[in-house]
Amino acid sequence: HPLAGRVLSLFPLPNLPGLAGNLISQPVFEGDQTQWNTRVDHRASDRDALTFRYSHGTNRLVEPFAADTASVPGFGNTVRDRSHNAMAQWQRVFSPRVTGTLLAGFNRVERAILQQNASVDVNRLWGVNWLPTRPIDFGYPTFNIAGFSTMGDATQIPIDRAGNTYQLTAGVAAQLGAHGIKFGGEVRHNQHNGINNLLTRGSLTFSGAVSGTGASDTLLGLPALGIQSQADNVQTLRITSTNLYLQDDWRITPKLTFNLGARYEYNTLPRDPTGRITRVDFRPDRNNVAPRIGFAYSPDSRTTIRGGYGVYHDAGLLLANTALYFNPPYFTIRVFFPTATSLLSLSDPFPQRGGITPPASLSLLSADLVTAYLQHWNFSVQRQTGAGIVSVAYAASKGTKLLRSRDRNQPRPAAGDVQARRSEPQFANIFFTESGANSSYQSLQISWNRRLARRWSMLAAYTFSKSIDDASGFLGSRTDENFPQNSRDFGAERGLSSFDQRQRLTMAALWQAPAKFEVSLLGSFAAGSPLTPALRFDNSNTGNTGGQFGSDRPNLLRDPRLANRTAERWFDPQAFAIPARFTFGNAGRNIVTAPGQASIDASVSRTFRWRERWGLRAEAQAFNLLNRTNLDAPERFADEPSTFGRIFSARAPRQVQLVLRLTF
Numbered sequence: 001h002p003l004a005g006r007v008l009s010l011f012p013l014p015n016l017p018g019l020a021g022n023l024i025s026q027p028v029f030e031g032d033q034t035q036w037n038t039r040v041d042h043r044a045s046d047r048d049a050l051t052f053r054y055s056h057g058t059n060r061l062v063e064p065f066a067a068d069t070a071s072v073p074g075f076g077n078t079v080r081d082r083s084h085n086a087m088a089q090w091q092r093v094f095s096p097r098v099t100g101t102l103l104a105g106f107n108r109v110e111r112a113i114l115q116q117n118a119s120v121d122v123n124r125l126w127g128v129n130w131l132p133t134r135p136i137d138f139g140y141p142t143f144n145i146a147g148f149s150t151m152g153d154a155t156q157i158p159i160d161r162a163g164n165t166y167q168l169t170a171g172v173a174a175q176l177g178a179h180g181i182k183f184g185g186e187v188r189h190n191q192h193n194g195i196n197n198l199l200t201r202g203s204l205t206f207s208g209a210v211s212g213t214g215a216s217d218t219l220l221g222l223p224a225l226g227i228q229s230q231a232d233n234v235q236t237l238r239i240t241s242t243n244l245y246l247q248d249d250w251r252i253t254p255k256l257t258f259n260l261g262a263r264y265e266y267n268t269l270p271r272d273p274t275g276r277i278t279r280v281d282f283r284p285d286r287n288n289v290a291p292r293i294g295f296a297y298s299p300d301s302r303t304t305i306r307g308g309y310g311v312y313h314d315a316g317l318l319l320a321n322t323a324l325y326f327n328p329p330y331f332t333i334r335v336f337f338p339t340a341t342s343l344l345s346l347s348d349p350f351p352q353r354g355g356i357t358p359p360a361s362l363s364l365l366s367a368d369l370v371t372a373y374l375q376h377w378n379f380s381v382q383r384q385t386g387a388g389i390v391s392v393a394y395a396a397s398k399g400t401k402l403l404r405s406r407d408r409n410q411p412r413p414a415a416g417d418v419q420a421r422r423s424e425p426q427f428a429n430i431f432f433t434e435s436g437a438n439s440s441y442q443s444l445q446i447s448w449n450r451r452l453a454r455r456w457s458m459l460a461a462y463t464f465s466k467s468i469d470d471a472s473g474f475l476g477s478r479t480d481e482n483f484p485q486n487s488r489d490f491g492a493e494r495g496l497s498s499f500d501q502r503q504r505l506t507m508a509a510l511w512q513a514p515a516k517f518e519v520s521l522l523g524s525f526a527a528g529s530p531l532t533p534a535l536r537f538d539n540s541n542t543g544n545t546g547g548q549f550g551s552d553r554p555n556l557l558r559d560p561r562l563a564n565r566t567a568e569r570w571f572d573p574q575a576f577a578i579p580a581r582f583t584f585g586n587a588g589r590n591i592v593t594a595p596g597q598a599s600i601d602a603s604v605s606r607t608f609r610w611r612e613r614w615g616l617r618a619e620a621q622a623f624n625l626l627n628r629t630n631l632d633a634p635e636r637f638a639d640e641p642s643t644f645g646r647i648f649s650a651r652a653p654r655q656v657q658l659v660l661r662l663t664f
């Protein structure tokens with residue numbers, strides 16, 4: 001086919017031997033960050049103080065590999081962040097014991113994530129007309145060629161969104177004898193505006209179904225499957241939050257202080273002023289009362305014992321409500337495949353008069369959705385010694401009514417057509433979000449702080465912890481879908497949190513060297529986070545198609561841990577097996593641990609001063625000073641044996657930068 005050469009030329013040539021893992025690439029990550037702040041303080045009278053502040057920042061990145069995509073260079077993404085923050089505050093002293101504060105604020109955060117080839121009009125370049133014509137959707141479709149890495153611009157971008165927050169806060173602080181009373185309230189109005197044009201460039205699969213191999217099907221220009229979306233789902237959500245608080249710091253004796261307080265939070269239901277989303281009859285959650293209690297006791301001048309308990313509510317449900325924009329008629333998907341009388345062709349793989357619109361995959365929210373909350377408690381002992389301050393703490397938390405998602409329309413494993421076996425056959429997968437997840441976190445935290453003396457200081461902190469849940473987030477990640485394999489059995493999802501790190505150590509040291517130089521070191525060492533082994537294909541025949549929906553898992557035969565782990569074999573792939581057809585695998589969630597991370601950063605600086613008010617700081621900084629190879633997570637799909645358990649990428653190597661900072 002005339003276009004086959006253009007498609008295959010998008011693959012770089014191999015530079016390593018072998019049929020798999022035969023390319024090593026080191027494209028350049030680019031970053032450009034600018035930030036400036038201005039602040040004005042004005043004392044209007046002996047009782048009144050005014051403060052005005054405005055901050056603006058931009059951050060532009062070129063990421064060579066788009067998130068959660070195969071590591072083929074040339075198909076990364078660009079990120080553009082822009083932020084504005086403004087604040088005006090009036091502080092009034094009513095009496096020596098009573099002060100009041102009134103604050104008005106505005107915050108705007110913009111983020112645009114565009115495909116690397118967003119400036120390439122492939123329609124014009126290739127002389128075709130089957131790709132989007134809107135400039136924001138320019139770029140290449142995704143190509144899935146059997147035997148090759150996935151290639152093309154990521155299907156989940158472009159994303160272009162902006163959020164506005166308007167804030168009004170009032171508070172009073174009063175010292176009434178042994179009681180320090182604080183009370184007040186806050187009103188926040190949040191606006192979310194944006195787009196997420198999922199699959200608008202489409203995805204083409206060359207499986208080898210026509211000629212025997214994916215490569216030969218590509219040369220013939222005969223895809224076995226095409227998927228493309230039509231999106232007109234601009235997101236415009238609004239939510240208002242009202243919070244009230246009351247706190248009493250009660251100094252019972254010079255050695256003992258109690259902290260008692262409560263906070264009330266109410267969030268309106270997210271709404272769309274354009275009427276693009278519809279919901280069932282939701283009930284506002286009006287009982288979000290969060291008590292707080294704590295104490296501090298000093299048996300002597302060198303020892304402090306602290307403890308506390310508090311309830312903390314989630315800030316709102318904006319993210320969950322964005323899923324409602326991916327419903328018809330504002331978002332539809334068409335599927336194209338060969339028939340008995342005609343084949344798909346690269347000349348027009350998404351024909352306007354062809355393809356089918358399959359039963360819609362819906363996104364729904366439970367009518368019983370409520371605000372998630374976290375209970376947190378801690379107990380610590382702090383002791384000042386001649387070598388510094390040592391602290392030992394136990395900290396824990398329990399999450400309740402956290403967001404979780406499942407497929408409400410998933411059939412049971414069996415042979416036969418998936419759609420016909422669904423409870424609601426007029427629809428495909430139903431992405432159903434509800435308040436049902438739970439979490440548990442336990443930790444031992446030890447720290448040592450040596451304040452600056454004899455020209456050096458040091459801070460070290462060690463955490464030994466474990467975090468367990470049945471859903472670690474609303475959306476999936478590269479290492480776990482955060483979506484159940486079997487939507488009827490959430491108990492099987494109970495496992496390590498996706499962000500669990502069993503051990504973590506950080507150390508920071510500063511040395512004031514001779515000749516006014518300062519040398520600082522920062523070390524960070526952490527155990528690896530877990531990942532979930534999975535299958536690419538729907539082995540159970542239940543609609544587990546991956547993506548935002550679940551994936552099947554393999555069977556676990558034995559402990560996959562190896563005594564000697566390498567990038568070529570991080571865990572034992574033979575410890576897993578493909579389950580019998582039409583069954584779920586027994587492998588649990590997050591049962592394999594990825595490599596840990598270790599890095600030492602260093603800087604050497606000197607400050608030059610003149611005329612008292614002016615200073616120039618020159619600094620040389622090195623990140624990952626020892627140039628340690630911090631491996632990424634291994635490949636986790638058991639039905640891809642050539643890559644399963646292998647690691648093909650790593651985090652940033654040593655980076656060095658020079659800094660000049662002018663102060664006045």
